[in-house]
Amino acid sequence: MQNLTTLGEFIIKNQQDFPYAKGELTRLFNAITLASKVMNSQINKAGLVDDLMGKVGTENVQGEEQKKLDVYANKVFINALKARNEVCGIASEEEEETIIFENEAGKNGKYIVLIDPIDGSSNIEVNVSIGTVFAIYRRVSPIGTAAVLEDFLQKGRAQVAAGYVIFGSSTMLVFTTGNGVNGFTYDPSVGVFYLSHTNIQIPEKGTIYSVNEGNYAYFSESMKSFIDYCKFVDTSTNRPYTGRYIGSMIADLHRNFLKGGIYMYPDSIKSPNGKLRLLYECNPMAFLIEQAGGKATNGKQAILDIKPREIHERTPFYGGSSKMVSQLEMMLTNTL
Ligand code: AHG
Numbered sequence: 324m325q326n327l328t329t330l331g332e333f334i335i336k337n338q339q340d341f342p343y344a345k346g347e348l349t350r351l352f353n354a355i356t357l358a359s360k361v362m363n364s365q366i367n368k369a370g371l372v373d374d375l376m377g378k379v380g381t382e383n384v385q386g387e388e389q390k391k392l393d394v395y396a397n398k399v400f401i402n403a404l405k406a407r408n409e410v411c412g413i414a415s416e417e418e419e420e421t422i423i424f425e426n427e428a429g430k431n432g433k434y435i436v437l438i439d440p441i442d443g444s445s446n447i448e449v450n451v452s453i454g455t456v457f458a459i460y461r462r463v464s465p466i467g468t469a470a471v472l473e474d475f476l477q478k479g480r481a482q483v484a485a486g487y488v489i490f491g492s493s494t495m496l497v498f499t500t501g502n503g504v505n506g507f508t509y510d511p512s513v514g515v516f517y518l519s520h521t522n523i524q525i526p527e528k529g530t531i532y533s534v535n536e537g538n539y540a541y542f543s544e545s546m547k548s549f550i551d552y553c554k555f556v557d558t559s560t561n562r563p564y565t566g567r568y569i570g571s572m573i574a575d576l577h578r579n580f581l582k583g584g585i586y587m588y589p590d591s592i593k594s595p596n597g598k599l600r601l602l603y604e605c606n607p608m609a610f611l612i613e614q615a616g617g618k619a620t621n622g623k624q625a626i627l628d629i630k631p632r633e634i635h636e637r638t639p640f641y642g643g644s645s646k647m648v649s650q651l652e653m654m655l656t657n658t659l
């Protein structure tokens with residue numbers, strides 16, 4: 324067997340990347356990896372277990388129907404994070420209000436976690452890749468008090484760590500602490516994540532575009548012209564590009580991290596602010612994208628520079644290979 328680095332070894336070796344007290348990063352990531360392992364084992368048998376497959380019959384705060392796995396994953400991650408005593412508050416796609424830990428350990432916790440427990444819910448039943456995405460911030464309110472809304476509404480630029488877990492043909496954890504992006508593949512027979520993708524860099528130019536083209540009729544004229552540009556024949560710029568759309572943002576972006584490309588969830592007549600949520604979908608992915616040398620924007624400014632106004636706000640999102648995103652930005656601006 325190769326001499327593989329485990330996630331635990333990697334974190335200990337790179338503690339200095341996390342310029343705070345030693346051990347905090349380890350404990351935070353222990354919580355996330357434990358929850359990911361639990362989810363991995365449950366997702367792998369979701370088709371066999373009635374309790375995990377299908378709808379709950381309720382809607383989350385965004386009016387979207389909740390799947391049993393959404394609710395289950397939400398509990399698993401919240402419980403794992405609570406138990407490690409590093410976190411003073413959590414915001415989740417599946418929780419209308421923020422969760423504030425008011426006990427002594429919670430008041431002394433220094434970190435805020437924002438999470439989309441299951442991204443790509445509509446793909447659960449058809450056995451297509453889904454994921455979990457998380458953003459971690461230092462609180463801005465004083466330690467020793469209960470967390471406040473301001474702790475959650477920080478710009479993406481203030482993230483101290485972010486990552487995602489993709490439950491695909493294999494399970495991977497990909498994360499950054501602001502010093503590059505690394506990917507770890509899970510070996511379920513041993514129960515360990517091993518470093519498999521060191522210093523991931525998004526290719527500057529890509530040839531894959533990813534958007535729900537079923538919404539074409541509702542897009543702005545400038546967005547339509549970018550999609551037409553992607554399909555236009557021009558061999559000198561490798562066009563037409565290849566179209567790929569999985570419908571799980573994490574899976575579509577994971578492909579782009581490795582192969583290059585642009586992922587888009589634009590605003591449209593039907594959804595004026597797009598669909599994706601700024602705090603627990605776009606910000607963590609934008610942090611990872613920038614750390615991997617790519618670009619992420621809402622068409623007007625970098626995602627990481629947007630000042631959030633509310634926990635569940637949405638934003639148009641365009642991210643991936645820097646040259647492709649710049650081309651899109653130019654076309655969005657020129658045809659406004
Ligand atoms: P979630 O499952 O957390 O609600 O997120 C779904 C998101 C995202 O993962 C995906 O890219 C997008 O919704 C797909 O939406 P459309 O079906 O509208 O294309």
Ligand code: MN
Binds near residue numbers: 441442443572
């Ligand atoms: Mn999602």
Ligand code: MN
Binds near residue numbers: 444
């Ligand atoms: Mn979700």
